[in-house]
Amino acid sequence: MSADSFDAAFAHAADIPGWLTPDQARLLWDSARGAGAAPRILEIGSYQGRSTVVLASAVTGDGRVIAVDPFVDDWKYGSPQTRDKFEEHLRRAGVEHRVRLIADHSTAVRPLWTDPLDLLFIDGKHDVVTVRDDLRWTAYVRPGGRVLVHDCFSSVGVTLGVLPLLGPGAPLRYLSRTGSLAVFEAGTPTAADRARLLREMPWWARNIAIKVLLRLRLRGVARAFGHDSPYDPY
Ligand SMILES: C[S@@+](CC[C@H](N)C(=O)[O-])C[C@H]1O[C@@H](n2cnc3c(N)ncnc32)[C@H](O)[C@@H]1O
Secondary structure (H helix, E strand, O other): OOOOHHEEEHHHHOOOOOOHHHHHHHHHHHHHHHHOOOOOOEEEOOOHHHHHHHHHOOOOOEEEEEEEOOOEEOOOEEOOHHHHHHHHHHHHHOEEEEEEEOOOOOHHHHOOOOEEEEEEEOOOOOOOHHHHHHHHHHHHEEEEEEEEEOOOOOOOHHHHHHHHHOOOOOEEEEEEOOOOOOEEEEEOOOHHHHHHHHHHHHHHHHHHHHHHHHHOHHHHHHHHHHOOOOOOOO
């Protein structure tokens, strides 16, 4: 069964380690609920399942979340045991039957993909080349379907990855953001959509400056920029 409310879903997700803020989880939930009666949702980058649990709790009918993550073995995202934690967290939330895991790199899966999607959530590898490839999954998103990009304005790699969306022939319209979780919609961008995206660049520069200040342990200076948390801006 899907959870009846966001609060019920987030009660399961809140204790799962990850970088998704409660407001961003709410945006994922609303987007999944708005994606149709039995949506097909593709998530790139699942880690321990914080976002997966929120998405899978929101889908109705025979909806499914396809979670793509190779569970890379590195200093930040842990080890192959991350997959065990992911599976355990899904089981605890009672949503494992709504999730199909593809334990592989998004860039390896995409060339073989054929199915239409109602919602795409991108939160995988944060380098320019991978982000540009991940945006190519947009080709499978139905017109008007949402594409959500985490860290869109708080990471050098992700922001440089989305910059081609300012150019001609781009397949996505930029709508809004919650923190650095950006909402795009499949469709041809207008000049106003492009201008909206461009206007986020000063905010991106501010977030990168804050990340540098936090690395230099200059939290007082970061506070002067309005950043009160010891954590990176997401
Ligand atoms: C920021 S974490 C995802 C967090 C998750 N969405 C959440 O809210 O808890 C990034 C994840 O991307 C995965 N990843 C790295 N390279 C990837 C790739 N090429 N394709 C898919 N996932 C990848 C990592 O294994 C890691 O689990």
